[in-house]
Amino acid sequence: MPRAKKNADASSDAELPRAKKTAGSAAEKKPPRAKKSAASPSDSETAPVKPKKPRGKAAAPIESDSASLDAVVENPSAIVAADGAPVAKSARFPATNYALVERLLVGFVAREVGKVGLSRAVLGLSGGVDSAVSAAIAARALGAANVLGVLMPYKSSSRESEEDARAVADALGIETLLVDISVQVDAYFDGFSDASRLRRGNKMARERMTVLYDQSAARSALVIGTSNKTELLLGYGTLYGDMASALNPIGDLYKTQVWGLARYLGLPSSVIEKAPTADLWAGQTDENELGFSYHEVDRLLYWMIDERCSQDELEAMGFERAFLERIARMVRSSQFKRRLPVIAKISARTVDPDFRYSRDWGL
Numbered sequence: 001m002p003r004a005k006k007n008a009d010a011s012s013d014a015e016l017p018r019a020k021k022t023a024g025s026a027a028e029k030k031p032p033r034a035k036k037s038a039a040s041p042s043d044s045e046t047a048p049v050k051p052k053k054p055r056g057k058a059a060a061p062i063e064s065d066s067a068s069l070d071a072v073v074e075n076p077s078a079i080v081a082a083d084g085a086p087v088a089k090s091a092r093f094p095a096t097n098y099a100l101v102e103r104l105l106v107g108f109v110a111r112e113v114g115k116v117g118l119s120r121a122v123l124g125l126s127g128g129v130d131s132a133v134s135a136a137i138a139a140r141a142l143g144a145a146n147v148l149g150v151l152m153p154y155k156s157s158s159r160e161s162e163e164d165a166r167a168v169a170d171a172l173g174i175e176t177l178l179v180d181i182s183v184q185v186d187a188y189f190d191g192f193s194d195a196s197r198l199r200r201g202n203k204m205a206r207e208r209m210t211v212l213y214d215q216s217a218a219r220s221a222l223v224i225g226t227s228n229k230t231e232l233l234l235g236y237g238t239l240y241g242d243m244a245s246a247l248n249p250i251g252d253l254y255k256t257q258v259w260g261l262a263r264y265l266g267l268p269s270s271v272i273e274k275a276p277t278a279d280l281w282a283g284q285t286d287e288n289e290l291g292f293s294y295h296e297v298d299r300l301l302y303w304m305i306d307e308r309c310s311q312d313e314l315e316a317m318g319f320e321r322a323f324l325e326r327i328a329r330m331v332r333s334s335q336f337k338r339r340l341p342v343i344a345k346i347s348a349r350t351v352d353p354d355f356r357y358s359r360d361w362g363l
Contacts, residue, residue, distance in 0.1 A: 091317035093299045096257050098264035102137070105249045109141035112247045113222050115359075120221035124208055124242070125149030125176065127164035129262050129271050130250060131226040136172055136265045137249045138224050144173035150215060152208045155182040160274075167268045177215065181207045205241030213244075222246040230255040230294060233301055234327070235334020236286070243337060254301065255294040292323070300327055 113121060121138045125131050131149075138147045149169050151162055169176045185203055189195050195203075209223075216223050225245025227237050229252055237243040250258055255276070262272045276286040276294065287293050300319055303309045304327070309317075314324050336342075340352045349355045 091299055091303060091314075091319065093254075093256055093295070093302055096260055098261050101253070101257070101261060102140070102264065105137045106141045109138055109224070109247065109249050113142060116222065118220055118222055120146040120148070120219055121224045122148040122150060122212055122215045122219060122221040123224040123226060123245075124212055125151055125165040125169060126226075127161035127168070127271065128226075128276060129258055129267070130228055130255075131165075132168040132267050132271050133258050133262050133265065134224050134226045134248075134250055135168060135174060136262075136267060139172045139174055145175075146221075147172070147174040148215065148219060148221065149174050149176045150208075150212060151176055151178045152181050152211055153178075154185060154204050155180070161277075164268065164271050164274070168271060171266075171268055179211050181211065202238045202241060205238035209241050209244045216246070224249065225251060227251055228253055228255050228258050230298055230301065232338060233305060233334075234290075234297070234330045235337050236290070237337070239337050254298040256298040297327060300324070301331075304328070305331075 109121070113119065119142060121142055123131060123134055123138065125135060135147060135149055149165065151165050153162055166176065181204060184207055185200070188203060189200060192199075212223050215221070223244070223246045225243075225248030227243050227245075227248060228250050231237050232243070232251055250261075253261065259272060290297070300314065300323065303314060303317065304324075311321070311324055311328075315321055343350055343352055345353060
């Protein structure tokens with residue numbers, strides 16, 4: 001379902017160490033290996049083990065937001081339930097190395113903006129954590145002087161959202177521009193006084209994106225996206241509104257990870273700790289509208305999408321069937337938002353089905 005900006009109807013998975021080989025002289029003949037019976041334990045359960053030597057530099061330490069985000073281990077025998085019985089898997093969200101994520105995203109923005117011969121970026125600064133993180137990444141990649149944060153309130157928007165947006169801009173040292181969208185939105189709905197809140201919210205999201213693309217043309221800048229992976233998978237966004245952008249640094253980060261990265265980057269606590277909201281009307285929050293928390297759905301989406309667990313496996317982890325089915329429906333029904341428009345095929349090389357390259361170099 002489209003939203004107005006929003007509307008709704010791992011771990012450090014280390015490879016299991018190999019069994020340690022027993023020492024013996026070269027002259028000794030190795031006895032034949034006995035076949036394992038179905039009831040016998042595996043070598044990895046009985047033999048002493050040693051970790052593999054890492055190649056290159058040691059891995060950076062894993063940063064975890066809270067105890068709920070502790071790394072889970074691959075070895076099922078290392079995970080036990082409260083009564084001491086082993087369980088097959090853990091449904092916890094994996095820990096994230098935010099230092100590595102920052103380096104990857106900063107490099108991504110710098111490269112992608114430079115590839116088209118530009119050096120500046122523009123994005124909507126809403127006062128929320130998603131736009132704050134995207135702005136921080138852009139500022140690190142391009143320099144604060146090359147990033148414009150556009151504040152686009154409607155007349156019913158809360159003053160707190162604007163204050164939080166300005167706090168982010170001040171913390172990053174980026175320029176801001178205030179564009180009130182009330183006049184153009186109201187001018188349109190003067191002819192549609194019976195329009196629902198959903199229609200009005202979607203119109204606001206698309207008006208904001210037209211402002212951003214106009215400013216991108218005026219400043220020779222690329223529009224930076226602010227939709228996270230949770231929103232993209234659930235379709236919790238407005239097509240050609242807040243979901244539109246030239247490039248999106250946070251689209252592969254779940255909301256849980258966006259919060260964690262915001263803490264790592266030292267963004268204002270007021271932005272991180274407040275309830276996520278599109279600020280469409282007084283008291284509106286994402287989680288109330290969705291009917292579940294981001295942390296709850298992120299755990300499910302990680303195991304459902306990233307780990308490709310079946311419904312039976314997900315139920316065995318403790319997820320309720322009704323919740324599983326609802327989220328699966330949301331992902332399936334919003335697939336059209338995650339692809340180019342469907343084009344009728346007439347020629348041998350139709351854009352998207354046949355002519356589909358990340359870069360059209362060389363043709």
